[in-house]
């Protein structure tokens with residue numbers, strides 16, 4: 001059954017440009033947004049960026065079902081979906097695994113904070129410009 005979820009987006013970008021790989025960064029963002037949409041109903045998804053200690057930080061925050069604390073350390077594992085929601089259709093558990101690998105290659109740190117029933121915030125911290133220049137010159 002197809003049903004509308006009434007999900008909106010609130011985008012506040014204090015930093016609107018970052019030095020990275022466009023294709024892989026788009027892949028990462030697509031995975032995070034897909035998850036937020038998939039695991040939310042009737043709530044907004046917030047996308048924020050700002051500068052912190054010389055690094056660009058990008059947050060994707062949803063008010064969806066959240067992640068059980070006992071699952072949190074496993075969500076980046078290959079094939080992991082959920083220990084409680086066994087009826088998730090179309091959950092493959094590959095998205096965050098591939099996301100983690102892509103982020104590591106780009107020297108992006110990923111942090112996830114989540115509260116069951118409240119929502120999830122994924123934070124991407126980009127490398128300092130100098131670090132990135134060093135990487136690309138390797």
Ligand SMILES: Nc1ncnc2c1ncn2[C@@H]1O[C@H](COP(=O)(O)OP(=O)(O)O)[C@@H](O)[C@H]1O
Pocket residue numbers: 031035036039062064065066067075080081082088090091092093094095096097120
């Ligand atoms: N924004 C989110 N809100 C709630 N649960 C999430 C969220 N993102 C990831 N998860 C949990 O982490 C698991 C792994 O995510 P992922 O690798 O993207 O797999 P999939 O999208 O196929 O379910 C999901 O199955 C889900 O249980």
Ligand SMILES: [Mg+2]
Pocket residue numbers: 031034035094095096
């Ligand atoms: Mg996914």
